[in-house]
Amino acid sequence: MTQATLIDGKAFALTVRERVAKAAQVLKDRDGIHPGLAVVLVGEDPASQIYVRNKHKATVEAGLHSFEHRLPAEATESELLALVAQLNEDPRVNGILVQLPLPKQIDEAAVIAAIHPDKDVDGFHVINAGRLWTGGAGTVPCTPLGCLQLLKHHVGNLSGKKALVIGRSNIVGKPMAGLLLNESCTVTVAHSRTADLAAEVAQADIVVAAVGRPRMVKGEWLKPGAVVIDVGINRIDAGDGKTKVVGDVDFDSAVERAGAITPVPGGVGPMTIAMLLYNTLRATCLQAGVAVPAELDA
Secondary structure, three states, X not given: OOOOEEOOHHHHHHHHHHHHHHHHHHHHHHHOOOOEEEEEEEOOOHHHHHHHHHHHHHHXXXXXXXXXXXXOOOOOHHHHHHHHHHHHHOOOOOEEEEOOOOOOOOOXXXXXXXXXXXXXXXXXXXXXXXXXXXXXXXXXXXXXXXXXXXXXHHHOOOOOOEEEEEOOOOOOHHHHHHHHHHOOOEEEEEOOOOOOHHHHHHOOOEEEEOOOOOOOEOHHHOOOOOEEEEOOOEEEEEEOOEEEEEXXXXXXXXXXXXXXXXXXXXXXXXXXXXHHXXXXXXXXXXXXXXXXXXXXHO
């Protein structure tokens, strides 16, 4: 039996970052604009520190200004909101990203709502969520946007495909469903209360798994030839005191049945930062009232 094609998110993310760098150069040469991304980190969460460091490196490599703001773990909500208000008014800052999760004394929803929708490069603001679901021009959350780009690059035209999204979070599941609907897919959203998940999976041409449960989706559930996008990042025990990262899909069985699949790691993960830079470029053009350089989507 032929094994599934591996969808290399790492390689595709590199091409996106290269396109962003070219588009950023066009903005500087054509319009005298130097895009800027501000990342705010509250506290000392080790995983968040790694994410912020990686985002800074990628931002600088793409030729964008990178502004880092760090607040202590005991920072108050009002202190963070004051910083967001300052960044909203800063003309050098075209994108604002507040690294989640936040300490328990801070209301994440209030912070997200305080970011100007046009600078919300995470795409979490309710106005951007509404724009997605009403077909308007807004910023889309980075991970589902990256998933869509991988799908379109591999499959091409998605119109008429049956797509199953497993997970209904505001960060991945719901916006992913909206994006697929906008591509004229027939979309089903499954979740923890879905009565027969295996039956839903068996009908899907496209499966996007974003539920946060290791190896939950079994290979034998898949429709032969289905395209599988695995968003899950789950750390599990690998024995001898070691751990390893696996997805929400049981890769070893799925690779025998799927037509194509993203590996974990190396699939969706690298696309998230690439799409953050992509969103920042588009936000910069929107704010400046200039055309998006053709290089960005070349």
